[in-house]
Amino acid sequence: MKKRKNTAFDYMVYLILAVLGFLCFFPFWYVFVISVSTADSYLADKLHFLPHALDFSEYYRTLVSSGFLRSFGISVLITLCGTLIALVLTIPSAYALSRPQFAPRKVFNGLIMFTMLFSGGMIPSYIVVTRLGLANKLPALFLPMACSAYNLIITKNFMTSLPVSLEESARIDGASDITIFFKIVFPLSKPIMAVMALFYGVGIYNDYFNSVLYISSRELYPLQMLLREMIVANTMQSSMIGLGNLTNKSEIFKMATVVISIVPILCVYPFLQKYFVKGLMLGAVKG
Amino acid sequence: MRRVLTSFKRDKWLYVMVAPALLWFLIFCYTPMFGIGIAFRRYQPGMSFFSFDGFVGFKNFQNLFSDHFFWRAFQNSIILAVMRIAVCLPAAVFMAILLSEVKNKVFKSLVQTVTYIPHFLSWVVVSVFCITFFNPETGINFLLKGRGLSPITLTDNNLFRIIVVGADMWKDMGFNSVLFLSAILSIDPGLYESAAIDGAGRGRCIFSITLPCIRNTILTVFVLWVGTIIGAGFDQIFNMYNPAVYATGDIIDTYVYRTAFSMGGDNYGTATAAGLFKSVISLGLLLGANAFSRRIGEEIIF
Numbered sequence: 353m354k355k356r357k358n359t360a361f362d363y364m365v366y367l368i369l370a371v372l373g374f375l376c377f378f379p380f381w382y383v384f385v386i387s388v389s390t391a392d393s394y395l396a397d398k399l400h401f402l403p404h405a406l407d408f409s410e411y412y413r414t415l416v417s418s419g420f421l422r423s424f425g426i427s428v429l430i431t432l433c434g435t436l437i438a439l440v441l442t443i444p445s446a447y448a449l450s451r452p453q454f455a456p457r458k459v460f461n462g463l464i465m466f467t468m469l470f471s472g473g474m475i476p477s478y479i480v481v482t483r484l485g486l487a488n489k490l491p492a493l494f495l496p497m498a499c500s501a502y503n504l505i506i507t508k509n510f511m512t513s514l515p516v517s518l519e520e521s522a523r524i525d526g527a528s529d530i531t532i533f534f535k536i537v538f539p540l541s542k543p544i545m546a547v548m549a550l551f552y553g554v555g556i557y558n559d560y561f562n563s564v565l566y567i568s569s570r571e572l573y574p575l576q577m578l579l580r581e582m583i584v585a586n587t588m589q590s591s592m593i594g595l596g597n598l599t600n601k602s603e604i605f606k607m608a609t610v611v612i613s614i615v616p617i618l619c620v621y622p623f624l625q626k627y628f629v630k631g632l633m634l635g636a637v638k639g
Numbered sequence: 640m641r642r643v644l645t646s647f648k649r650d651k652w653l654y655v656m657v658a659p660a661l662l663w664f665l666i667f668c669y670t671p672m673f674g675i676g677i678a679f680r681r682y683q684p685g686m687s688f689f690s691f692d693g694f695v696g697f698k699n700f701q702n703l704f705s706d707h708f709f710w711r712a713f714q715n716s717i718i719l720a721v722m723r724i725a726v727c728l729p730a731a732v733f734m735a736i737l738l739s740e741v742k743n744k745v746f747k748s749l750v751q752t753v754t755y756i757p758h759f760l761s762w763v764v765v766s767v768f769c770i771t772f773f774n775p776e777t778g779i780n781f782l783l784k785g786r787g788l789s790p791i792t793l794t795d796n797n798l799f800r801i802i803v804v805g806a807d808m809w810k811d812m813g814f815n816s817v818l819f820l821s822a823i824l825s826i827d828p829g830l831y832e833s834a835a836i837d838g839a840g841r842g843r844c845i846f847s848i849t850l851p852c853i854r855n856t857i858l859t860v861f862v863l864w865v866g867t868i869i870g871a872g873f874d875q876i877f878n879m880y881n882p883a884v885y886a887t888g889d890i891i892d893t894y895v896y897r898t899a900f901s902m903g904g905d906n907y908g909t910a911t912a913a914g915l916f917k918s919v920i921s922l923g924l925l926l927g928a929n930a931f932s933r934r935i936g937e938e939i940i941f
Binding site: 399504 | 643646647650651654655659660663667673688743750763767777809813817840841878899911914922
């Protein structure tokens with residue numbers, strides 16, 4: 353296609369996208385501006401659209417505050433453990449379920465698909481997890497999320513698309529299924545493993561539901577739970593009883609904490625963007 | 640019988656590989672399903688999970704259906720789900736079409752980078768953003784107050800749903816557009832070239848080529864959303880709502896949570912009944928949406 357000159361249509365597209373991009377960016381900016389305010393500059397300009405100070409002392413206060421680093425450590429720990437377990441559950445089983453010669457494949461697939469249609473609901477799941485002895489224990493934060501029908505189906509689709517010729521020649525040489533899996537399939541599955549690690553990892557790091565259900569002692573709070581307790585609860589109360597101004601110092605502290613808590617996500621974001629998009633495309637190939 | 644045995648022996652490693660995942664589904668998905676019997680029992684913590692001790696028939700459902708707070712939560716769930724589908728789905732398609740029309744690669748990847756980021760934040764963080772952004776004293780509300788307009792707050796029943804759906808859109812619009820964008824990019828460029836030769840403008844091409852070509856993708860996403868969207872949103876609502884907006888913001892999941900956990904433990908039966916009701920409704924909606932998409936499109940999902 354030959355290059356066309358920009359028309360009014362193009363400028364319209366650029367304008368709308370620029371506005372949408374700005375709207376996505378602005379809340380980040382707004383929170384950042386508050387987080388680097390001093391108590392005086394916070395009160396001086398209530399708009400907070402432009403920074404009047406660049407004071408990182410509240411960041412320091414967050415990092416040395418009791419609980420923040422521990423909660424952050426817990427979040428990292430459950431994310432790592434959960435992702436590892438999720439991969440162990442997802443990758444080999446997706447391979448087995450993608451083998452056409454595997455007799456009970458259809459039944460197992462059906463059983464797994466059904467969980468996408470119907471679930472027992474919050475209370476029965478809660479009772480099962482607590483009966484397993486997981487109440488107020490860290491595994492409660494990742495075991496219930498360690499597998500999912502949707503991810504299994506995406507992985508299975510990927511496995512189906514692997515070339516069968518390699519596998520056949522290995523089989524002629526007398527290799528067993530387990531050898532084939534570790535020597536041939538495993539190395540070829542690196543892209544889908546990256547996608548799945550990110551799907552599960554981000555899900556567990558960001559999850560709030562399981563922690564509010566199962567974790568009651570403060571020493572075990574993951575980051576999301578700490579943030580919620582520190583920010584949502586306090587702000588609701590103070591804005592309702594009109595203490596907004598009295599608590600401006602802690603407002604800056606809260607925003608600094610939020611900014612620090614999203615830094616890990618921003619650090620892995622380049623990978624996230626690359627692999628998530630890939631994963632969504634894989635999922636889009638219907639199986 | 641021999642054949643089954645030989646195939647079992649041959650595939651023993653495959654069984655070993657699939658066993659952990661099946662065990663997981665058995666424990667975390669199927670065991671809770673057997674627990675829906677609790678909806679028909681007066682369940683006390685410590686009672687056996689599978690038995691029918693304290694069977695009360697449909698009494699929990701009677702309690703539930705006579706509770707107008709339940710109907711309020713049910714109604715809110717439906718309204719929010721409809722708003723989400725009606726606003727977020729077209730918005731994602733719109734965004735994908737705009738992105739596909741951009742010729743400048745740098746600008747395109749910049750917009751994609753910025754609009755995908757919010758997807759990776761947790762709902763706790765997004766609700767902090769909302770609470771801060773709509774703080775009654777500062778920022779946008781300070782601006783509105785200065786002009787004598789009424790502020791936008793999270794305690795306003797007239798605005799709460801709009802803010803919830805807006806936050807949803809802010810978080811996921813860019814990301815939801817990925818699927819549609821990939822569908823658009825897989826359209827045969829020859830179609831556009833021949834349309835251009837026939838004198839079709841770009842607006843015309845969008846309506847006559849792009850949209851019809853991605854219709855099946857839109858339908859697929861529509862069906863999947865209908866099935867899950869009534870259940871979705873606990874993390875979001877739970878972190879954004881407050882007693883002042885229960886009237887418009889309480890959804891079934893938050894209702895279930897409060898019924899079971901804020902009033903002692905003996906409402907498990909009623910809470911399970913509410914959850915079961917929700918599961919059945921979303922299953923019905925999913926099958927309905929699937930039948931609908933089967934009628935108007937070729938794609939069949941289930």
